[in-house]
Amino acid sequence: MTDDDKPKTSNDNKLMVSKNVTIAVKLNGTNYSVWARLMKIQIGSRRVLRHINGNPPPPEPGAADYTEWEETDLIVFSWILDNIETDIVIDFAHHQTTEALWKSLAVTFEGTSDPFLLFDLEEKAENVKQGELSLETYWRHLHGTWIDVDRCQEKRVTCCDKGVGQFRKYIETRRLFKFLTGLNPKYDQMKREVLKERPWPSAVVAYGWIK
Known part of the structure; x- marks a missing residue:
């Protein structure tokens, strides 16, 4: 088990999500590769990569630690939305988890040959x-x-x-x-x-x- 897979305490989470995240560029539909790299660096530096790669998966709704996980997930979700151009945000804000949002952005913008x-x-x-x-x-x-x-x-x-x-x-x-x-x-x-x-x-x- 890696450090990223280990459960985090409430104090860990408060430290990781205590600041807003702003990267050099906002996702505009044509700059996905550099945007995703910068965004992943910010998320990873706060030790919450598990919220975009699904490792480990979230606890079941109703579980004792689900509320804390959901609160952290919503914060990471907001980091991503804050770094997307407004006209794109409205097409992706409906996703229920950060992982779903991250995968949807990748499917839409990554590796397309235009x-x-x-x-x-x-x-x-x-x-x-x-x-x-x-x-x-x-x-x-x-x-x-x-x-x-x-x-x-x-x-x-x-x-x-x-x-x-x-x-x-x-x-x-x-x-x-x-x-x-x-x-x-x-x-x-x-x-x-x-x-x-x-x-x-x-x-x-x-x-x-x-x-």
Whole structure:
């Protein structure tokens, strides 16, 4: 039995739920992956993950410890609702438990392959330029968009190992070139130095060198 599975005392619960939870982004229907990660960190840090993963299950209604469990569950439920955009909340507030709410959000928003969203993200990545941004901010915007693109892929390549390796190398090269072309002219000499390398480094490695 892990620490998360062990029953908590009333004092434990009061400590865990004594503060409101506010994360950096609200769920808006297109940012589920990062939202869910941030939300899970907040819930887990308060040692109440069992309310979203169903481990262990809630006590039976009428049991001696059910009221305390339900009170805590409602608080965790409210944390999630507080971090969802208002127009989405009304579609999910009817769920009776936090676990049901969490699973419903995952079914609705996780892992869906929206071709329009994927197109928008690819276009966004292509149009990212450093301009007046710092090198770090430029990289953060570009790399974050690539992460969103990868998460939106309908199906990852799973054929032969050689084909997968070639495809990944192709994507790495495309992203290296995109990163370099978006940099300001003051980095031109460094761009040429990067491109002299054989084999070409990944965009992540190139960013590290330039930084």
